[in-house]
Amino acid sequence: MDKYKLHTSSPDETMELAKRLGLSLEAGSVITLEGDLGAGKTHFTKGLANGLGVKRTVNSPTFTIIKEYQGRLPLYHMDVYRVCEADEDLGFDEYFYGDGVTVVEWASLIKDQLPQERLDIDIYHAGDDQREIVLKPLGDRYILLCKELQTK
Ligand code: ADP
Ligand code: MG
Numbered sequence: 001m002d003k004y005k006l007h008t009s010s011p012d013e014t015m016e017l018a019k020r021l022g023l024s025l026e027a028g029s030v031i032t033l034e035g036d037l038g039a040g041k042t043h044f045t046k047g048l049a050n051g052l053g054v055k056r057t058v059n060s061p062t063f064t065i066i067k068e069y070q071g072r073l074p075l076y077h078m079d080v081y082r083v084c085e086a087d088e089d090l091g092f093d094e095y096f097y098g099d100g101v102t103v104v105e106w107a108s109l110i111k112d113q114l115p116q117e118r119l120d121i122d123i124y125h126a127g128d129d130q131r132e133i134v135l136k137p138l139g140d141r142y143i144l145l146c147k148e149l150q151t152k
Contacts, residue, residue, distance in 0.1 A: 004135040004146040007126070014040050014123075014131060015047035017149065022051020024145055025101045027073055030115050032107030035123035040131055041105045042079075044123065049075050052101060060105070066095070074100030081106045119145065 008014040021031075031048070033041040042060045049058045052071035061067035061079045069075040076095045083090065095102045096115045107114060117139030124132040137143045 001136055001138070002143060002146070004137070004150055006133045006135065006150070008131050008133060010129050011040070011043055014043055014133070015050070017133065018044045018047025019051040021145065021149060022048040022101075024148060025052065025073070026141075027099045027101070028097060029101045029141075030096050030104070030118040031102070032104045032114065032118060032120045033123065034106070034108060034121070036125065039123040039125060041123060044121070044133075045077055045103050045105070048101075048103060049077075065090075068100075074098075076100050076102040077105075078102065079105040080109050083109055117142065 006017060008017060033044060035041055042058070046058045049069060049071065052073055052075050054069040054071035054075055056069055058069060058077060061077055065078055065080060065083060067077045069077065076098070078095070092110065092113050104110070104114070107120070119142040120136040120138065122134040122136070124134070126132045135146045135149065137146045
């Protein structure tokens with residue numbers, strides 16, 4: 001599997017990177033975010049929302065599982081941290097195969113329910129405000145996206 005490693009040195013840089021991704025996403029895109037607490041998953045989602053033209057402030061949906069925002073395309077922001085019955089079908093497919101962009105924080109908890117084609121992103125702490133952002137595209141459209149992102 002191809003991996004694309006990127007590095008950011010500030011919250012703003014991560015925001016900018018995620019915004020560029022948000023600008024090129026199409027309907028039915030699925031992005032997963034993994035990383036420790038405070039790695040920057042929600043921060044990344046804010047940037048992505050910005051790129052999608054979402055005007056409202058994006059906050060972590062921890063208590064609701066899914067929050068929906070209106071932009072150039074709808075954004076479905078999921079945080080499945082509190083979904084404990086991982087093998088229970090909670091109807092995620094409506095979002096994954098819908099007309100918007102879905103971002104899933106802690107996606108490994110619902111691994112078996114994720115679509116095969118998606119962009120997996122791992123964010124790692126790399127000291128203070130440094131983050132390593134590893135993109136793992138699954139499917140041709142996501143490989144293309146990653147190549148675009150890598151060349152500024
Ligand atoms: P998560 O959703 O992964 O738990 P958050 O996005 O809520 O994490 O928080 C990430 C925190 O890390 C924010 O306070 C952000 O300002 C800070 N931060 C510092 N450096 C970076 C960076 N390079 N990229 C993203 N966030 C960063
Ligand atoms: Mg979060």
